[in-house]
Amino acid sequence: MRGMIREQEIIKEYEENGKVQEVYLDNSATTRPYDEVAEYMNYINKFIYGNPSSLHKKGIEAEKMMKKARQSIADTLGASPKEIFFTSGGTESNNLAIIGYLRANPRKGKHVITSKIEHPSVLEVFKFLEENGYNVDYIDVDKNGIIDLEMLKKKISKETALISIMYVNNEIGSIQPIDEIVKIRNTCNKETVFHVDGVQAFGKFKINPAKSGIDLLTISSHKIHGPKGVGALYVNEKVRIKPIIFGGGQETLIRSGTENLAGICGFGLACEICNENINANWSKVLEINKYFRNKLKENIKDIIIISPEDASPYILNVSFKNIKGEVLLHHLEEKEIYISTGSACSSRKSKRSHVLQAMGLSGDIIDGSVRFSFSEINTLEEIDYTVDALKEIIPKIRFK
Ligand SMILES: Cc1ncc(COP(=O)(O)O)c(C=O)c1O
Known part of the structure; x- marks a missing residue:
């Protein structure tokens, strides 16, 4: 083994x-890639070097490998491959989830909620939103690093477009009561979209975002013995987001840029190994x-x-x-x-x-x-x- x-x-x-x-x-900072992952990536780099968007055989072969990786990640989350968008990692997925959702849904309200203990790739986005006319509430945590659910209940209003709360905190490991948060969201404003930064949770325990009521879920490869510089965003099929990176329209127009094929394939394999x-x-x-x-x-x-x-x-x-x-x-x-x-x-x-x-x-x-x-x-x-x-x-x- x-x-x-x-x-x-x-x-x-x-x-x-x-x-x-x-x-x-220091495995929460990053992990050593599994040997199988490193070998597989080496193989992809050496032989499957076509651009997945190319129309010829080399492109189709590359596309096939990417499809396999997307399927592995979707299976791990009990999701459809159409709901998985590859990115450059957790940071980009968090940015895409929050900004991409608000860009696509400008009429859902100008109020957003997060917690005081999020990763900077969420907190800095909220700072940016504040500077751009959004009203932001930062939920307190208790001495165990768990968010104040009563405060959350009081803060959600008809104006609340999005809530972003991490699953597992990267500094202390506290696990947020995601089911309780979803219940509160459903009672206070069903229209409010729920984004979860799942970077430190994914691959550690099973997550089924659709069953849990999570609309957007961020995951990253290098925390689960996959390569660095690759991640994904799960977007529930009912939720619409817009891109934050513009270009050739890869990833069904949501994330432009030639895909990091070896990274994506390594991520897919790491995901399978972890899940097993x-x-x-x-x-x-x-x-x-x-x-x-x-x-x-x-x-x-x-x-x-x-x-x-x-x-x-x-x-x-x-x-x-x-x-x-x-x-x-x-x-x-x-x-x-x-x-x-x-x-x-x-x-x-x-x-x-x-x-x-x-x-x-x-x-x-x-x-x-x-x-x-x-x-x-x-x-x-x-x-x-x-x-x-x-x-x-x-x-x-x-x-x-
Ligand atoms: C909770 C959390 N979110 C997001 C990130 C950023 O992920 P990435 O390093 O893939 O950009 C990290 C990385 O440390 C993290 O721990």
């Missing part, structure tokens, strides 16, 4: 030398997460586990008292352990996390926080190695 060879290598090295080569615990193992992967990652939580509590003093117990097991945010998260990150890096201080996008900026701020955490707690994020390719031996490293590093870098 995939990942097993690497897993066996890690275990062997740990048993023999008490160390592992590289511990990649979705429950087993979740159980394995849950075991890793619980093991890590317990070992941290047993071995490291003065920590706060920020991620709630019922968060996605793929993400574990922890704050170390009197430690700068960034300093810890670099000390771990010296031991070939890779983590993050926040979301991948904000981790290079010194700004404090907007997610942790929205949860009401103090500046000290935020500054001492780091994110560990897992994949089914991680092992318990890697966790042992990481905890051993933390035991050594923490006393050296604690400033009080």
